[in-house]
Amino acid sequence: MTHTSGAPGRGSSPAQGHSPAPGRRTKAAPADRLLFSEGRKHLWRTVALFLSATAAAVAGLALPAALGRTLDLLLAGEGAGSAEAGRWLAVCAALTCALVALDAADTVLTGTLNSRVAARLRTRLATHLLALGPLRANRFADGDLVTRCTGNAAHAGTGPSSAASALAAVVTPVGALVALALLDPRLAAVFLAGTPLLVLLLRAFSRTSTDCVTRYQETQARIAGRLVEALSGARTIAAAGIGQREGARVLEPLAELSGHGHRMWRVQGRATAQAAVLVPLLQVAVVAVGGLLLSGGELSVGGLVAAARYAVLAAGIGTLVGQLNALVRGRTAAQRLAEVLAVAPMRAGRRTVPDHTAPGASGRLELCGVRASYGGEPVLRGVDLAVPGGATVAVVGRSGAGKSLLAAVAGRLVEPEAGRVLLDGTDLAELDPSALRRAIGFAFARPVLFGATIGEALAAGIPGQREGHEARVRAAAGAACADEFVRTLPYGYDTPCEQAPLSGGEVQRLGLARALAQGGRVLVLDDATSSLDTVTELKVTRALVGAEEGLGGQGRDGRAARGARTRLVVAHRASTAARADLTAWLDGGRIRAVAPHAQLWEQPAYRALFGSGRDDG
Structure with a gap:
């Protein structure tokens, strides 16, 4: 059982690199809890993003009413210079400026929240992996873990912001429907007649999209795992002359990845196409009823303009599809992180080791x-x-x-x-x-050397401040018969690790020197x-x-x-x-x-x- 860096050799465990079957409802809770806990850690940013997005939605809902009222005043013969028309024009301008400012705030808050949550998830995942120990971490392939710590963590990092934005996005269609009812209940009734179809469309999109994203991420992780294996065995591949075969093996799941990717686009395209048919019909129906009300004197021209705009906002399926897609992607990625975090780490106590001078402290x-x-x-x-x-x-x-x-x-x-x-x-x-x-x-x-220089790598395990490490490192290197060849390096102990031309035996002696310098x-x-x-x-x-x-x-x-x-x-x-x-x-x-x-x-x-x-x- 030869191994690298202290882990018992990475074998072909049945669970290695595999995830549970996608789309299982019983597996959703860990991902939701993980995203919720991360949202709580960045509560003020999440709340600020929700409030900003909600305020933008409210401003967007208020603008059609203000435009309609301004139009009615202008059509009634009050010029733009009149006091009331001027006030409503100022309201429209203020709402427009507010939308621009809130959109900028939304962009900044989303970017900072996503980056901070992703960084925290990566740190949490790496810390947990180190606490697991080599054997428990072996159930996941190296490439799979790299994918989870990088791409999946980045996607999961968008979870809290996507959830906040999705909740705020609901304000727009609901508010637009309420506005239609306030203009005339019949307008809202016409729109509500087609709402069940919109709900079914969103529900089908969410379910199918979750399955597509899950399979895409799993296939992506499989390619990464094979690539890491090939890179670690590059010398063996070159010596055996099987580079072409290994390249084909690494890229073999690419066709499957492409299939899942195309399926994702087809799902989104189908949802958009269905919405493109349904939404205009609802808008036309609302405008037609509004036209009848206008001809009967029950609705003003400004009210009709507002009603047309509210019909567009109420049927804002494109915005909801985008928000749902981001939320599904983040939630699916969070599930892959939760699978790693669910593996229990090794138990740890709080006792210290008795001093070597204590009775019975012989190192038995x-x-x-x-x-x-x-x-x-x-x-x-x-x-x-x-x-x-x-x-x-x-x-x-x-x-x-x-x-x-x-x-x-x-x-x-x-x-x-x-x-x-x-x-x-x-x-x-x-x-x-x-x-x-x-x-x-x-x-x-x-052994693997961690540190910017050879000296730092040898001092990696020494407790305490670095100032007093040099003498201890050199003594350990001398004991491991490493001091002589380290001194011949371009900068001695200050030589960067990546610039040190070391043989396998020299690296092994440096690993031994590091263990000696650590003491214990x-x-x-x-x-x-x-x-x-x-x-x-x-x-x-x-x-x-x-x-x-x-x-x-x-x-x-x-x-x-x-x-x-x-x-x-x-x-x-x-x-x-x-x-x-x-x-x-x-x-x-x-x-x-x-x-x-x-x-x-x-x-x-x-x-x-x-x-x-x-x-x-």
Whole structure:
């Protein structure tokens, strides 16, 4: 189970990258709760946007009445210079200016609200993913998570603003219908005759659009997942000469994506076309009735102009379709975020690790009845292992035996399904996460360097202020046999990570140096020297034994210096196991034996773990 950056290898879990079936009504509640909670976090902006949009709708409703009244005054013989006509002209101008100003405010509020909600959702999602641990996050493909954290978060970020705008948009048709009733109840009755058709049209559009958007986003995530896989395996693809085939595999869902996209446009186009037929009929009917009322002297010319405009506003299906489309898109994206947030994070306590000078604080690590699965298959089946304080214990076993999973559980990168992991008698589940990470350091087979420069990457795990980190970083790099080649880089420890031409073995030594600089009572080495040649590995191992005093250890002699830190080492080489104090033989999901390497070497089955048995061990 070799892995990158400390996660047990990403397998093909059945749930990986898949979402629940689209359009399920039972799945809508989490998305609604997520959008509601984000709207509450930005309540004043959401309310301000709603009030602004509502005020714009009210101003838009008042303008036809003001225009109609002004027209009636002008037709009655009162010139534009008369006092009353001038006042109504001023009202029309004021309403027009208000609409322009409110539209500008709406644009600013919508943009800021969308960006802030999207940023908060991305932060919340990233924080939650880090709290899940590698194994629980593995149920989602890398590309799928990238899509959810970027495009889906951006679309979900429009949810609160879309909801506020959609609610305000309802004011326009409802207000226009009320205005028609005030002008003459018969005008409103004519319009209401066609309202059920409008409602059915909107309902059908909302349902079909939700399904289209859901399928489109899922297919988009599948393409992103395949692209990330191809990029991570670019060297293998180039070496095998299968670039064309992999390109076709990545783009294979593109036809499906295009189909969903075209379906979305067809749904929207069909709704617009149906509205284009229905809405003019309603408008014509209202104007026709208004004309009859005008001929009978029951409605003025200005009233007819206002009635025609209110008929347009009442049938404002285009605006509602646009608002509904944005709301559906945001709500569907929020559901994809809610699926990730619904995965429970690992439990975390509040206890701190006792000081190393406290009685019994030797760094003893114990696994008691630990059970853990990977990809739905049980791997560790009741592991009991005690690592004495200050000792080095190598974990060996066949490929796939669960060595990396055991290492991840031992350092609580993965939460066991059953059993406990104790550090000096304290359950790791009861420790505060920051205290836990200070107590247990990790070095991996393929580490990833985080930081602008090499020096910052090595100091990433050191607690406290950065001012005093330089000496500690250099001492750790020396212990990991990395200081010499770092000094040859263009700017030494200040060399930007992306400009550092590093081999796999050099990156591995930097990862080891980072773990050493972090300090802590326990160091877990998950195949952390696999890329080193035998001579360099021997140098690193010897340096580690004597490096603890320079890195904060409390050793009093050569052997006691090792006691400053407990080590759990995932080993694939017999030489690595031979240098450990004890070797834990993992077989069939359980610890088969714990003894010195030389003692276990007498057993043929143990020697078979290392091939022919003719290793330098």
